[in-house]
Amino acid sequence: MHKLLVAITASFFLFIIWIIYLANTGQSSVFFDLVRQIPYGDKLGHFSLFGLLTLSFNVACKFKTFVLGELKVFWGSAVVLVFVSAEELSQHFMPSRTLDIYDYAANVTGIIVFSWLSSVMARRTST
Template identity: 55%
Template sequence: MFQRILVLIALGFFGFIGWVIYLANTGQKSVFFDLVAVIPYGDKLGHFCLFGLLTLFINLAFKFKTMNVAGRPIYLAVLIVSTFVILEELSQHFVESRTLDFVDLIADFAGIAVFSAISAWLCKKLYPTKV
């Protein structure tokens, strides 16, 4: 039952991010955009938190599942979120109301990295025999 809740949280958060992207792509206003605008570096902090938390939530939902990439175990969530982030950021080149921003991509990957480290710590606590 608890695992289903974690899956729903990950899906819900992914849906939230999709909604925010839709609002940005269509040039609509949002209270979230207003909040980000008044916080110094709010846009970059938003990228860091959104995609970092998504990584954490997917890791929890998938019970920290890994895949071997070049002989190293990589969280499946990192592969999923990284692919999504790259495609989403590159797609902004084709959307009139958006701008392709390499620094946003750096903030996204910084969030993925930090929350992956948090995931590794949580994995050791929750699944000590898995590590």
């Protein structure tokens, strides 16, 4: 079962990489068209994609944590936060993209909310 979860996480991550590639190269996609049809679709997309990626990474990492000060941080959440930060900052250097603090805020909010959900799931699976 764990191998299946890792495969799903890897596939979802590759899907996100593909979406980023399309955006970086200025290509169109049915996903982009769909997002434009939904009010705040871009922000909801950022929140959902990176939130779900966080949850799947945390599950795939078996809810492993490390301590940062007095805070327990999931490894999966940390990996996604570093990836998201690098990806958003890289947009500053791409002519076809726009660095947007609100996109980054939606990403981080998704990471936080789905990290909380991960902690609920971790507690339930440990009992």
